[in-house]
Amino acid sequence: MQERILDFLKRKQDYVSGEDISKHLNVTRQALWKHIQELRDAGYDIVAVPHLGYKLESVPDRLFAFEITSRLNTRLIGKKVYYFDTLSSTMDIAMKLGMEGAQEGTVVVAEAQTKGKGRLGRSWLSPKYKGIYFSLILRPQVLPQECPLLTLLAAVSVVEGVRRKTAIDLQIKWPNDLLVHGKKVAGILTELKAETDGISFIVIGVGINVNNDGKSLIPSASSLKECRKEEVSRVELLQEILRAIEENYTLFKEQGSAQIIEKWRNDNVTLGKRVKVIGRDELLEGDAVDIDADGGLLVRNDSGMISKIMAGDIVHCR
Ligand code: BTN
Numbered sequence: 001m002q003e004r005i006l007d008f009l010k011r012k013q014d015y016v017s018g019e020d021i022s023k024h025l026n027v028t029r030q031a032l033w034k035h036i037q038e039l040r041d042a043g044y045d046i047v048a049v050p051h052l053g054y055k056l057e058s059v060p061d062r063l064f065a066f067e068i069t070s071r072l073n074t075r076l077i078g079k080k081v082y083y084f085d086t087l088s089s090t091m092d093i094a095m096k097l098g099m100e101g102a103q104e105g106t107v108v109v110a111e112a113q114t115k116g117k118g119r120l121g122r123s124w125l126s127p128k129y130k131g132i133y134f135s136l137i138l139r140p141q142v143l144p145q146e147c148p149l150l151t152l153l154a155a156v157s158v159v160e161g162v163r164r165k166t167a168i169d170l171q172i173k174w175p176n177d178l179l180v181h182g183k184k185v186a187g188i189l190t191e192l193k194a195e196t197d198g199i200s201f202i203v204i205g206v207g208i209n210v211n212n213d214g215k216s217l218i219p220s221a222s223s224l225k226e227c228r229k230e231e232v233s234r235v236e237l238l239q240e241i242l243r244a245i246e247e248n249y250t251l252f253k254e255q256g257s258a259q260i261i262e263k264w265r266n267d268n269v270t271l272g273k274r275v276k277v278i279g280r281d282e283l284l285e286g287d288a289v290d291i292d293a294d295g296g297l298l299v300r301n302d303s304g305m306i307s308k309i310m311a312g313d314i315v316h317c318r
Contacts (some may be wrong), residue, residue: 009056017053018056148295161241183222274317
């Protein structure tokens with residue numbers, strides 16, 4: 001009911017009498033008052049003036065499921081959103097939902113994570129109401145070795161979503177660190193449930209520093225607010241990113257990986273750089289020359305030998 005009341009108030013954009021709302025939404029005046037109180041407690045600024053009625057003055061920047069799904073206009077991605085105030089990690093819940101058969105496109109979002117996970121066993125700092133932390137369940141018909149492509153797809157989609165909402169051009173450092181002026185603003189983590197003949201589902205986790213203040217971040221990190229010098233609506237940004245994922249996922253399913261790889265090439269800062277690859281037990285240094293069709297990074301060492309790197313981390317040398 002609260003969603004319907006909000007929707008009604010948002011449409012009116014002016015005072016509307018309690019009687020009108022009650023009649024339209026078939027709710028008693030007493031119940032309406034209770035719902036309005038609960039919406040106020042959640043941060044919605046709803047004023048009530050005698051003889052005029054209620055007016056929605058402002059909406060809080062909270063990632064409530066109905067704020068994300070309303071006017072999202074996607075067909076698959078974000079049709080179902082699970083919202084949590086605080087969670088250990090959205091990855092764990094999304095993996096669990098995936099096992100239980102959750103539909104493709106399901107999103108798990110949290111305002112804060114107490115055990116946010118990064119790549120390679122690192123942690124992801126997830127302070128409340130500052131960033132965007134979400135995990136998305138996809139069920140693509142690909143082989144496990146093709147999954148890195150979906151991580152690249154997520155990276156280019158975040159770049160596009162951020163560009164549309166903020167006009168900031170993020171740059172991708174292989175495989176999927178998103179940087180602004182050389183500092184990390186967002187990261188992507190992928191986990192999958194594989195069978196012998198394909199994958200059952202993949203969970204793509206995205207963490208973005210949105211409205212974090214510079215002093216709360218480590219020196220190698222930044223936030224969109226730091227870059228833009230003003231706050232960014234997390235709801236609108238997340239919506240743009242989900243729309244971009246839908247566009248790119250459709251492209252990927254209909255036309256394969258070529259265009260996704262091309263977009264990645266256009267937005268990356270790794271190709272052409274001297275890099276050090278920090279693998280499990282070997283350290284390789286060379287020039288990053290290209291990525292291949294399955295997302296692996298091709299590095300040429302000083303003897304001219306090319307190695308394909310599928311996982312791990314790199315350092316840009318110069
Ligand atoms: C990285 O760059 O190391 C990847 C960071 C991924 C962080 C996101 S936040 C949402 C999702 N839940 C997690 O615990 N991790 C990912």
